[in-house]
Amino acid sequence: xxxxxxxxxxxxxxxxxxxxxxxxxxxTAPLVAGYMEHKVLAHQQDRLGPMEAGIGPIKHGVxxxxxxxxxxxxxxxxxxTAADKWVFSLAxxxxxxxxxxxxxxxxxxxxxxxxxLGAGVFFALAVSSVSVLGVLMAAxxxxxxxxxxxxxxxxxxxxxxxxxxxxxxAAVVLQAGTLSLVSIVEAQADFRIFGLLPMWxxxxxxxxxxxxxxxxxxxxxRPPFDMPIADSEIIFGHMTEYTGIKYAFFMLAEYAGxxxxxxxxxxxxxxxxYVLPGVTVPELINWVVAFFGAGPFExxxxxxxxxxxxxxxxxxFTLVFVMxxxxxxxxxxxxxxxxxxxxxxxxxLGLLNIVVIAIAKVLA
Amino acid sequence: xxxTLPERDAGVLPGGPGEGLLVEVRDGGDxxxxxxxxxxxxxxxxxxxxxRVVIDLDGERISRATPVIGYMHRGFEKLAEARxxxxxxxxxxxxxxxxxxxxELGVAMAVETMMEMEVPDRAQWIRVIMxxxxxxxxxLMFVGSFGLELGAITPLFFAFxxxxxxxxxxETATGGRLHFTYNRIGGVKEDLPAGFLQASAKLIKVIxxxxxxxxxxLFGNEIFMARTKGVGVLPPQIALEYGVSGPTLHATGxxxxxxxxxxxxxxxxxxxxxxxxxxxxxxxxxxxLLDRIDASTYIIDQALDRxxxxxxxxxxxxxxxxPEGAVYxxxxxxxxxxxxxxxxxxxxxxxRLKMRTPSFYNISMxxxxxxGALLSDMIxxxxxxxxxxGDVDR
Numbered sequence: 060x061x062x063x064x065x066x067x068x069x070x071x072x073x074x075x076x077x078x079x080x081x082x083x084x085x086x087t088a089p090l091v092a093g094y095m096e097h098k099v100l101a102h103q104q105d106r107l108g109p110m111e112a113g114i115g116p117i118k119h120g121v122x123x124x125x126x127x128x129x130x131x132x133x134x135x136x137x138x139x140t141a142a143d144k145w146v147f148s149l150a151x152x153x154x155x156x157x158x159x160x161x162x163x164x165x166x167x168x169x170x171x172x173x174x175x176l177g178a179g180v181f182f183a184l185a186v187s188s189v190s191v192l193g194v195l196m197a198a199x200x201x202x203x204x205x206x207x208x209x210x211x212x213x214x215x216x217x218x219x220x221x222x223x224x225x226x227x228x229a230a231v232v233l234q235a236g237t238l239s240l241v242s243i244v245e246a247q248a249d250f251r252i253f254g255l256l257p258m259w260x261x262x263x264x265x266x267x268x269x270x271x272x273x274x275x276x277x278x279x280x281r282p283p284f285d286m287p288i289a290d291s292e293i294i295f296g297h298m299t300e301y302t303g304i305k306y307a308f309f310m311l312a313e314y315a316g317x318x319x320x321x322x323x324x325x326x327x328x329x330x331x332x333y334v335l336p337g338v339t340v341p342e343l344i345n346w347v348v349a350f351f352g353a354g355p356f357e358x359x360x361x362x363x364x365x366x367x368x369x370x371x372x373x374x375x376f377t378l379v380f381v382m383x384x385x386x387x388x389x390x391x392x393x394x395x396x397x398x399x400x401x402x403x404x405x406x407x408l409g410l411l412n413i414v415v416i417a418i419a420k421v422l423a
Numbered sequence: 424x425x426x427t428l429p430e431r432d433a434g435v436l437p438g439g440p441g442e443g444l445l446v447e448v449r450d451g452g453d454x455x456x457x458x459x460x461x462x463x464x465x466x467x468x469x470x471x472x473x474x475r476v477v478i479d480l481d482g483e484r485i486s487r488a489t490p491v492i493g494y495m496h497r498g499f500e501k502l503a504e505a506r507x508x509x510x511x512x513x514x515x516x517x518x519x520x521x522x523x524x525x526x527e528l529g530v531a532m533a534v535e536t537m538m539e540m541e542v543p544d545r546a547q548w549i550r551v552i553m554x555x556x557x558x559x560x561x562x563l564m565f566v567g568s569f570g571l572e573l574g575a576i577t578p579l580f581f582a583f584x585x586x587x588x589x590x591x592x593x594e595t596a597t598g599g600r601l602h603f604t605y606n607r608i609g610g611v612k613e614d615l616p617a618g619f620l621q622a623s624a625k626l627i628k629v630i631x632x633x634x635x636x637x638x639x640x641l642f643g644n645e646i647f648m649a650r651t652k653g654v655g656v657l658p659p660q661i662a663l664e665y666g667v668s669g670p671t672l673h674a675t676g677x678x679x680x681x682x683x684x685x686x687x688x689x690x691x692x693x694x695x696x697x698x699x700x701x702x703x704x705x706x707x708x709x710x711x712l713l714d715r716i717d718a719s720t721y722i723i724d725q726a727l728d729r730x731x732x733x734x735x736x737x738x739x740x741x742x743x744x745x746p747e748g749a750v751y752x753x754x755x756x757x758x759x760x761x762x763x764x765x766x767x768x769x770x771x772x773x774x775r776l777k778m779r780t781p782s783f784y785n786i787s788m789x790x791x792x793x794x795g796a797l798l799s800d801m802i803x804x805x806x807x808x809x810x811x812x813g814d815v816d817r
Contacts, residue, residue: 104580204461208483208798282574283646291468291572292802390646391574393799394483 065171077173081162088372089314092379093124096314099380103387127307134303141202142300150200151301151308154193157186158315165322166241168332168367169339170360179240180228183323188278190312191217194287197309198297209296212394213280213287219401220277220284226409227271230416231260231327240323244331257337259330263419266412268328270405272378275320277397279313281382283389284397321378322371329374332367340366456481463801465494471568472812474786478793478801485801488793490786495816503776508534508743511776513604515763518780519814520601521564524557524593525756527606530776532687533752533765534608537745540737546610547689548730552623553593553605554688555719555726559630560589561757562670562712562719565809566637569709572806573650578637585633592622608743610736620727627720634713642710651706655792655804658703665788669759669781670711671808675703681755693725705807712809742771758782758809782814 065080067073097120101108109120138144164179166172176182191213198210232238235246252258261268277284280296288296298309325331334340341358349355358366392400464475473494479487499518503511508530515530516523528550535542567582590600595616597605605612641647657667659675672679678697682690698714700707745767753762759781766775785808792804 100576104577105584106580204459285574286799289574289799289802291574292799294468387577388644389575390570390644390650391799392646393650393797395797396649 065173077163081159081173084167085159085162085315088318088375089311090124091376092314092317093310094121095376095379096383096386097123099383100387103384131304131307136305137300137302139202139300143200143202146196146200147300148305150193150197150297151305151312152193153196154190154312155308155315157189157193158312158319160186161319161323164240165319166244166326166331167322167371168364171364171368172241175239175241178238180232180238180243180323180327183240183319184225184228187316187319187323188217188221190316191278193312194280194297197301201297201300203300205293205295206297206299208293209287209289209299212293213297215394216277216280216284216287216397219398220274222274223270223401223405223409224274224278226406226413227264227267227269227274228323228327230264230267230409230413233413233416234260234264234420240326244326244333247330248333248337250336259328259333259336261328261330264328264412264416266408267416268324270409270412271324271327272381273405275324276382276385277401279316279320279382281313281317282386283392285391286394286397289391317379317382318375321375321382324378325371325374331374332371334370339363340370458486465491474805474810474812474815476789476793476801476805478798480798483798485793485796485798488790488801490789492783492786492812492815495812497813497817499817500776500778503773505772507771508608508745508773511773512606512608513602515778516602516604517813518778518817519756519758519761519782519811521561521811522557522757523599523601524553524597524603524605525561525754526761527604528554528688529752529754529756529761529763530765531606531608532754533750533763534743534745536750536752537748537765537767538608538743540609543610543734543737544689544731545614545733546735548726549611549615549735550606550688551690551693551726552723552730553596553603553611555723556589556593556623557603558719558757559716560586560593562716563589563633565806566709566712566716569712569806570641570647572802573647575641575644575647578641581633581636581640585630588626588629592619592626595619595622607736608739610734612736614735620730623723624727627724630716630720634716637713648706650799650803651709651807652704653702654705654800655796655807656702656704657788657792657808661788661791662703665791666784667759667788668784669755669757669809670715671708671785672759673698673715674700674707674711676701681753681760685753687752687754689726689729692729693722695722705803708807708809744769744771745773753779756781758811758814759785778817780814780817782810782812783817785810786815 065073065077067076098108109123110118112120112122112126114122138147161183163173164176164182166175194213195210198206198213201207231243235243237243237246247259250258250260252263280287288298298306301309330336332339334343341356341363345355459480461478461480462475463478465473475491475494477489477491478485499514503514506514511530512527515526519526563582563586567579570576570578593603594600596619597603597612599605657671657675659677662672662675662677668679676699678699680695680697681687682695683697696718698711698718700711745765747767747769749764749766751762751764753760755761760779761781762779764775764777764779765773768774789808792808793801796804
């Protein structure tokens with residue numbers, strides 16, 4: 060694989076820079092997602108949401124999640140007497156770490172990625188579903204019936220929804236002919252519908268995208284598939300017994316999961332860092348300035364990379380916005396209805412989608 | 424009381440740490456699952472209040488459910504024996520805090536009947552208007568909370584938008600937002616403020632727009648329909664046997680409503696529509712609320728045109744004493760049939776005040792509805808059999 064912008068001749072330096080960027084992204088992006096949840100939900104519900112906490116003169120609740128985090132740290136860390144203490148304490152970490160690890164392979168901009176793995180899609184999907192293990196650990200070790208029910212629901216949901224998720228992604232892999240996330244983005248830049256119109260995979264793979272998005276909502280336990288934490292039924296599922304910073308870890312895992320799965324969807328279906336199908340930001344700028352008669356500009360690779368990151372972020376948070384929107388709109392499905400929907404509708408659709416894509420690929 | 428409860432939870436989690444497996448595979452391949460005993464409440468988000476339901480679960484299916492009441496017993500009936508009639512009015516608007524005005528009216532009517540008091544026409548009309556506003560307030564609360572229980576958080580905020588308007592309107596007349604204490608023996612506290620009727624007429628339009636919006640938002644939602652249609656079906660016969668009343672009864676198709684069958688205040692002179700459902704499921708019960716809100720606006724509309732000028736209360740003696748005897752008044756409170764059985768020995772406080780509160784009877788039917796339901800359906804059922812825990816326990 061060709062090295063990215065973050066690969067320096069010195070191995071130590073590359074690792075340091077990559078770690079810094081990854082952890083920075085990991086700590087900020089979920090906060091933005093959380094802030095969006097606060098504010099978007101509030102405005103859709105005819106409320107204002109957090110208005111006071113802020114950073115300096117900027118108010119409107121931008122500092123709300125930082126304040127929440129500070130509050131969580133101060134809370135008493137309660138471990139139930141009957142709990143399996145080790146498993147109970149490890150569970151939030153197990154739920155959180157996969158989201159962090161997936162960021163290793165996520166290409167955010169041209170040349171801006173931790174590692175361009177040959178089996179990137181496989182790695183990302185495999186690792187991101189590990190977080191359910193954390194949920195199960197939390198559910199079982201809490202020694203609480205509500206937690207246990209939440210855990211069982213989460214496990215049932217995982218089995219039902221991992222399949223549509225993978226089927227949606229598999230069709231894209233088939234089309235692009237590669238498992239590398241970076242190459243999939245590049246493949247979308249060259250892709251033409253009927254050899255004419257440049258388009259991202261989202262159009263030919265509309266069904267696959269739908270499957271992927273719905274399944275990722277279920278995987279994240281987001282409404283309308285939040286049965287594992289259904290607060291009006293089983294209190295808060297696996298998180299019932301958690302307090303303080305451990306609970307905050309679970310919340311962070313949820314928001315990080317939203318960002319990560321949106322990022323994978325962006326890469327697979329929405330053309331990654333390309334602002335228009337097959338057009339990067341520098342190219343777009345040069346087109347516009349050419350229209351006004353100015354000469355083409357040269358963009359430093361780092362600048363081009365950062366512009367690409369901006370585009371990727373825009374797409375990621377558009378998807379996050381839709382997830383929050385769903386929460387304001389839908390009631391919760393019932394567990395059996397979800398299973399029926401998955402096995403009878405989504406999975407057959409996914410298989411059909413793969414067949415159609417395969418035929419189209421052979422014919423093209 | 425302990426005798427009626429299922430076996431107590433041993434405190435050890437089946438299938439959890441330090442316990443055996445939930446599932447046992449017998450010889451011959453039969454899979455036997457162990458039932459789990461689960462305490463829902465008294466502190467649980469879905470029981471809005473402190474209702475406790477002890478359920479036996481087989482997987483997600485409820486095999487037995489026992490509501491345990493009394494966590495909010497505040498001794499209203501006994502307390503009433505130590506209060507005079509003016510104080511009781513302030514007392515009874517608290518047992519069902521969501522239908523304060525309607526509760527007050529029942530007691531006021533009971534005392535008026537015993538004293539054979541003539542209540543001025545204007546006061547009667549004001550009572551009708553206020554009752555219907557109270558009904559809308561109550562139903563809007565349940566419209567919002569039902570969505571919340573199904574996992575849709577938005578309807579609650581929308582419902583509170585309209586509730587806020589109504590509370591503001593009632594505040595102008597009564598000074599209260601939740602506990603109005605506007606009824607008096609022989610009428611109401613004071614006349615309506617200037618502009619109240621016009622404001623009411625304006626607000627009716629807002630409410631109608633609101634109910635239509637809820638219908639659009641919820642009835643067009645596939646998930647909402649899937650969660651409520653055919654869930655918790657209550658046959659009319661069972662409903663009657665348990666003494667269920669109000670919207671829960673109407674949803675089964677029986678339109679028994681004391682505003683029509685035994686009119687009080689000025690309901691006899693009005694056209695009182697009683698919407699009824701057909702299936703008696705959660706969806707019907709919920710739809711009843713919205714239909715009843717519309718019906719209430721229709722009643723207010725009629726009353727606004729007909730309210731006459733005049734006095735709105737009577738001069739009372741310094742100490743109100745009901746003559747010796749007993750009386751039972753029934754009114755249609757928002758949640759159903761509300762009865763007060765007042766026994767007086769001629770003193771300034773009642774000898775006995777028995778309350779027949781609708782929530783109590785709605786809850787008593789719960790074991791029937793919950794048996795065989797899924798745990799998720801329990802929420803849809805609890806949310807749609809309308810009750811206020813304070814009204815159950817008194």
